[in-house]
Amino acid sequence: xxxxxxxxxxxxxxxxxxxxxxxxxxxxxxxxxxxxxxxxxxxxxxxxxxxxxxxxxxxxxxxxxxxxxxxxxxxxxxxxxxxxxxxxxxxxxxxxxxxxxxxxxxxxxxxxxxxxxxxxxxxxxxxxxxxxxxxxxxxxxxxxxxxxxxxxxxxxxxxxxxxxxxxxxxxxxxxxxxxxxxxxxxxxxxxxxxxxxxxxxxxxxxxxxxxxxxxxxxxxxxxxxxxxxxxxxxxxxxxxxxxxxxxxxxxxxxxxxxxxxxxxxxxxxxxxxxxxxxxxxxxxxxxxxxxxxxxxxxxx
Amino acid sequence: xxxxxxxxxxxxxxxxxxxxxxxxxxxxxxxxxxxxxxxxxxxxxxxxxxxxxxxxxxxxxxxxxxxxxxxxxxxxxxxxxxxxxxxxxxxxxxxxxxxxxx
Numbered sequence: 001x002x003x004x005x006x007x008x009x010x011x012x013x014x015x016x017x018x019x020x021x022x023x024x025x026x027x028x029x030x031x032x033x034x035x036x037x038x039x040x041x042x043x044x045x046x047x048x049x050x051x052x053x054x055x056x057x058x059x060x061x062x063x064x065x066x067x068x069x070x071x072x073x074x075x076x077x078x079x080x081x082x083x084x085x086x087x088x089x090x091x092x093x094x095x096x097x098x099x100x101x102x103x104x105x106x107x108x109x110x111x112x113x114x115x116x117x118x119x120x121x122x123x124x125x126x127x128x129x130x131x132x133x134x135x136x137x138x139x140x141x142x143x144x145x146x147x148x149x150x151x152x153x154x155x156x157x158x159x160x161x162x163x164x165x166x167x168x169x170x171x172x173x174x175x176x177x178x179x180x181x182x183x184x185x186x187x188x189x190x191x192x193x194x195x196x197x198x199x200x201x202x203x204x205x206x207x208x209x210x211x212x213x214x215x216x217x218x219x220x221x222x223x224x225x226x227x228x229x230x231x232x233x234x235x236x237x238x239x240x241x242x243x244x245x246x247x248x249x250x251x252x253x254x255x256x257x258x259x260x261x262x263x264x265x266x267x268x269x270x271x272x273x274x275x276x277x278x279x280x281x282x283x284x285x286x287x288x289x290x291x292x293x294x295x296x297x298x299x300x
Numbered sequence: 301x302x303x304x305x306x307x308x309x310x311x312x313x314x315x316x317x318x319x320x321x322x323x324x325x326x327x328x329x330x331x332x333x334x335x336x337x338x339x340x341x342x343x344x345x346x347x348x349x350x351x352x353x354x355x356x357x358x359x360x361x362x363x364x365x366x367x368x369x370x371x372x373x374x375x376x377x378x379x380x381x382x383x384x385x386x387x388x389x390x391x392x393x394x395x396x397x398x399x400x401x402x
Contacts, residue, residue, distance in 0.1 A: 122370055124340050125363050144364055148371045162368070 001065065004296055005058035005093075011293060012050035015043050020208030024215040030266060032274040033223040035282040037192060040216050042286035044195050048104070049293040055097025057297065059090045067297055108198040115194075119154055126158055133161070136178055141166065147244050151181040153190035165244065173240035176232040183227035189220040222266065229267055238267050305360050310346065310353035 020043060023029070029036030057067050063077075063084055064070030077084045086094075130140030139159040142148075147164035151157060159181050165174060184190070193216055200213040229237050245260045274282070311319075317330045334354050337343040342363075345352040358366075 118370070121340075122367065124342070125367055128342070129360065129363055129367065142364060142367060144368050146368060146372070148368065150371050160371070 001057055001061035001067070001070065004067075004299075005054045005061065008050045008054035008057060008293060008296055012047050012054060015047035015050065015289075016203075016206055017208040019043060020047075020212045024208075024211035028274060029215070029219055030222060031271045032279055032282065033219045033226065035274065035279050035286075037216065037219050037223065038283055038286045039289075040196070040212060040219070041192075042289040044199060044212065046289045046293050048199075049290075049297070052097050052101055053293055053297045055093045055100070059086065059092075059094030059097065060084075062086055062090060066299055104198065104202050107202045108195070111194070111197055111201060115190075116154075119152055122152055123154075123156065123158060126152065126160060130158075130160060135171065136175070139178060149177045149181060149244070151185050153185055153188065157185045159185070168243050169240055172232060172236045173243065176228055176237040176240045177244070179231040180224045180228035180237070183224040184220065187223070187227075189224070192220060193217060221263065225263060225267055229270075234267050234270075238264050241267075305356055310348075310355040312348075312351045312353055314351065316354070 023036075023039060023043065029039075053067075060067065060070035060074055062070075063073040063086075074084045126140055126142070130142050133139040133141045136159070138157075139161060142160055142162045144162045145164045145167070147162055147168050149161045149165050151159050159178060161174065161177065165177065169177070193213075196209075196213045196216045199209045203209050225237065241260065241264055245257070273279075313327060313330045313334055316334070317325055317327055320330075334343060334345070338345060338354075342357055343354050344357055345354045347353075
């Protein structure tokens with residue numbers, strides 16, 4: 001069991017740091033955003049399982065040859081009213097795993113509650129202040145000259161464009177903007193991002209976690225651009241991005257214009273999609289990655 | 301809410317009902333709606349004699365500005381409360397953006 005625990009620990013650390021950094025710096029995700037998002041989910045899930053699992057496996061090691069057996073022994077001993085015979089280091093490992101789990105869950109709950117509250121407040125105000133836009137069902141217009149378009153995810157989602165957008169763009173370009181936002185809503189990109197926000201907030205000092213958060217945020221934008229570009233023409237989408245980007249107050253920020261240029265370039269000259277075989281391989285690798293710690297934990 | 305915004309000062313439920321006379325609303329309906337707006341923090345009320353007087357907490361423009369600030373400030377570290385068309389802005393640059401907006 002000790003070697004299993006060590007293996008899980010090494011796997012967890014590898015995934016949290018070098019693997020996350022490598023994936024964040026790789027070029028292929030732009031050629032297959034969906035596959036890359038699946039890979040990220042797998043890295044996050046497998047990394048969490050491995051790190052938490054290594055503590056539990058090491059902590060319960062003296063009680064049996066495998067985690068299921070050791071776990072049963074621990075439960076039986078506790079049920080009999082006795083404390084399992086564990087050394088100090090084993091108890092410490094269990095406590096560390098427990099602390100990490102608690103921290104992760106509490107951060108996730110806190111982020112979720114804060115997000116839901118902010119959304120609720122935003123939605124209430126929107127429903128009061130926004131004018132329904134007849135051209136697109138479900139879209140609302142906010143009377144403000146600064147061009148901004150966004151969506152409010154959730155079960156009762158909202159699509160919002162400001163009056164500034166309608167002034168700056170012609171109807172096909174507005175449709176391109178809305179197609180992009182609708183892709184976010186339909187594919188629930190907010191839920192895709194959420195675990196990485198939680199990991200990033202749990203361990204902001206781990207560079208790999210922060211890289212993951214940024215990379216995932218960029219990937220959902222690529223994915224939404226891909227969906228929008230297939231719903232309208234690439235030219236309409238880039239036209240909308242250029243006009244909005246030039247008129248937005250953030251255009252004065254260099255990081256913003258750089259990010260915009262990268263996005264425009266990706267739409268006008270889309271990188272070749274990954275060969276089908278490689279795409280299948282990416283998905284299999286993602287599934288396998290989650291499978292490794294699961295097997296290590298459950299192996300009899 | 302429109303009625304409260306255009307009233308300019310505190311009004312009673314009765315005033316709201318009169319202002320919306322063409323909708324033929326029951327007093328209880330008006331009170332229910334006002335109660336709901338109060339719970340959402342959009343309206344405050346103060347007691348005056350036997351009736352309550354209701355007042356909008358902020359003007360229409362203030363609320364629109366609040367929504368726009370939310371939208372332009374949207375960043376991934378806030379749990380993706382919104383997804384903005386032009387992407388989110390890194391923490392260190394958002395202060396600069398806020399200055400530009402004011």
